[in-house]
Amino acid sequence: MKKMLFILAFSLAVAGAKAQLADTKWKMILNMGSGDTETTCTFSKDSLVVTITSSGEHVETLSYTLKDNILTVQKAYGQSDCDTSAVGKYKVDITNTDMAFALVSDDCSGRGEVLDKMKWVKR
Numbered sequence: 001m002k003k004m005l006f007i008l009a010f011s012l013a014v015a016g017a018k019a020q021l022a023d024t025k026w027k028m029i030l031n032m033g034s035g036d037t038e039t040t041c042t043f044s045k046d047s048l049v050v051t052i053t054s055s056g057e058h059v060e061t062l063s064y065t066l067k068d069n070i071l072t073v074q075k076a077y078g079q080s081d082c083d084t085s086a087v088g089k090y091k092v093d094i095t096n097t098d099m100a101f102a103l104v105s106d107d108c109s110g111r112g113e114v115l116d117k118m119k120w121v122k123r
Contacts, residue, residue, distance in 0.1 A: 020066065020094060021043040021064075021066055021094075022043055022044060022045050023043065023044065024042075024043050024122065024123075025040055025041065025042050025043075025122070025123040026040070026041040026043075026099060026120035026121065026122055026123060027039070027040060027041075027053070027120060027121045027122075027123055028040075028041055028050075028118065028120045028121075030059075030114065032052075032059075037052055038052075038053040038054065039051060039052055039053060039059060040052075040053045040123065041120060043064070046063060046064065046065075047061060047062065047063055047064065047076065048061070048062045048063075048064050048073065049061050050062075050078070058078065059078055059079050059080075060075060060077075060078030060079060060080055061075075061076045061077055061078055062074060062075050062076060062078075063076055066092070069091055069092055069093070069094075070089055070090070070091055070092070070104060071089070071090045071091075071092045071101075072087060072088070072089050072090075073087070073088045073090070073111075074086065074087050074088070075108070075111075080108070080110065080111060081108070081110055082108035082110065082111050083107070083108065085107070086106070086107035086108035086111070087106070087107055088105070088106035088107065088108060088111050088112060088115070089104040089105050089106065090102060090103060090104055090106075090115055090116075091104055096122070097121065097122050098119050098120060098121050098122060099119070099120045099122070100117075100118075100119045101115045101116060101117065101118045101119070101120075102116065102117065103115065103116035103117075
């Protein structure tokens with residue numbers, strides 16, 4: 001019985017953490033070669049889609065998990081040079097208005113350089 005209660009509590013905690021980001025949108029500024037570009041980052045249950053805000057053009061789709069304030073991301077497809085096997089881990093501080101990133105590790109150095117110390121603003 002104790003084991004079942006532990007599994008239930010753990011499952012609810014993981015679901016609650018992901019629910020914290022699911023169905024939310026965030027603003028991020030990226031330098032895409034032609035200057036700073038505002039992008040929209042849209043979280044669903046298990047994926048993150050990055051689009052150019054003004055045009056809706058797709059930039060990248062990533063899978064993600066969130067556990068103990070560690071956001072783990074992995075590219076599914078998109079424009080970056082990151083390999084689809086490259087995993088990134090970031091400590092995130094999420095408030096009602098913004099999300100701040102701190103690099104833990106990332107197999108894709110370019111993504112790590114962009115996201116480390118970045119702050120997204122909730123839409």
